[in-house]
Amino acid sequence: MKIAIIGGGNMGGAIARGLVKGTKVKAADITIADPSEQLREKLCTDCSGIRTTRDNQEAVGGAELVLLAVKPWLMKEVLTSLTLDYNRQVIVSIAAGVSFEELISWTDGSATLFRLVPNTAIAELQSMTLIASYQAAPEQEQLLLDMFNEMGLAMLITEKQIPATTALTSCGVAYVFKYIQASMQAGIEMDIYQKDAMKMVAQSVKGAAEIILNNETHPAVEIDKVTTPGGITIKGINELDHAGFTSAVIRAMKVSGQ
Helix, strand or coil, X not given: CCEEEECCCHXXXXXXXXXXXXXXXXHHHEEEEXXXXXXXXXXXXXXXXXXXXXXXXXXXXXXXXEEECCCHHHHHHHHHHCCCCCCCCEEEECXXXXXXXXXXXXXXXXXXXXEEECCHHHHHCCEEEEEEXXXXXXXXXXXXXXXXXXXXXEEECCHHHHXXXXXXXXXXXXXXXXXXXHHHHHHHHCCCCHHHHHHHHHHHHHHHHHHHHHHCCCHHHHHHHHCCCCCHHHHHHHHHHHCCHHHXXXXXXXXXXX
């Protein structure tokens, strides 16, 4: 499959790097269009074998999948400037907040469209990627799932779920970082070096996530396993609850998902 990525910035570049490391697409079949020569050179260095150009139309010429990784306010200008064959080319947008209704109004109405919501962990092949489709066949949906499951975990959702699920995944990464930062501060106060505290907490977060993902268990079950009567863990758990930890997380997610 030949893929064109319009926009080689943080997210477009991360997706290109992930695709190159995967098994579904050959590097030679990926073309990235971006106006920055410096960025294009960096991508060629990082992703050996890919093609780059500053010309968007040149990039999409032979592509079967066109991934638009530009800012939301540029989406209309970029999409309407392209000459596309909607009978054979699938359009994928990662522009947050740009709806299918808007996207279809900028095409001839027959386009197969996807909205993609990755998070920044895609650079480490550990993204939680959300995928919504419009006028797509099941095999096209499966193709996107297969591609992005190689960069972490991908899940099909409906468009109306995008705001809430974005809060859980894209915003949620920042909330996890906030927890790590706060835990590091506690470690420093208890005479642990910052870099050591950071590794300890980050690995603990990673381990907890692996337990959930690999065993399909529930957080409450895993908490029970480490909270013995009169032990130190239950004291900390109760202190978190007294301080409103659970409520604060729920409120943060809800305000981000509005």
